[in-house]
Amino acid sequence: MLKNIILAASVLILSACTNTPDWDYDKSVEFANYKTFAWSADADLKNNGGNAYQINDLMEKRVRNAIIEAMLKHNIKLVEAKNADILVNYHASVDSKIEADSFNTSYTARWNYWGFGYQTQTHAREYDVGTLVIDVIDKTSNQLVWRGAKEGRLRNKQTPDQRTASVNKTVSAILGNFPPSQTH
Structure with missing residues (x-):
């Protein structure tokens, strides 16, 4: 019984994690000063443990395009690294998870006697x-100033358009708090 409760709680926690991105940032940074960005030298889906079928050059291009689009919405333009205010790094990982469903059934009759169980x-x-994790690094100090991440169940057998829409939605959700609204 306790095992079933722990399994159910784990599934609920996992479900809660997949819907909301996680953000963290340095409250001392004035994000309004950032107007340009470039890619970090480490920005690559495959370099950081991304070894699943979906992590490939096509997905890499989708992620980069989605980040560029999301940054442009905040008037932050992609430029050469030497002219950038911030560097953007991203990486992905794929883990296998187990989902379990438990069902209790009752019975009232058995062969030769009545009972309940x-x-x-x-x-x-x-x-x-x-x-997917997206990091923002202040180019001058070379310090991480913002990080966002989102976890989600990977879907197989999607069309390229469905994959692009999924990446756009994920990146938009992650960068939904960049730059963060700061209340000092």
Whole structure:
């Protein structure tokens, strides 16, 4: 019984994590000063543990285009690294997770006698979860000033348009708090 409660709680926690991006930033930074960005030398989906089928050059291009589009909405333009105020780094990871469903069933009759009891059935499924992390680094100090991440279940058998829409939605959600609204 305790095992089933722990499994159910784990599934609920996992479900809660997939909907909301996670952000962190340096409150002492004046983000309004940032007008230009360039790619960090480390910005690459495949360099940081991205070894799943979906992490490839096509996905790399989608992520970069989505970041450029999201930054332009905040009037932050892509420029050469030597002219940039900030550097943007990103990476992805894919982990396998297990989802379990437990069902309690009751019965009232058995062969030769009447009784009452419970039977528990548990079904487990393995699936892939991808996490995309976007870092913003102050170019002058070379310090991380903002980080956003979002985790989500990876879907197979998507069209290129569906994959692009999914990446755009994820990047937009992650960068939804960049630059952060600061209240000192």
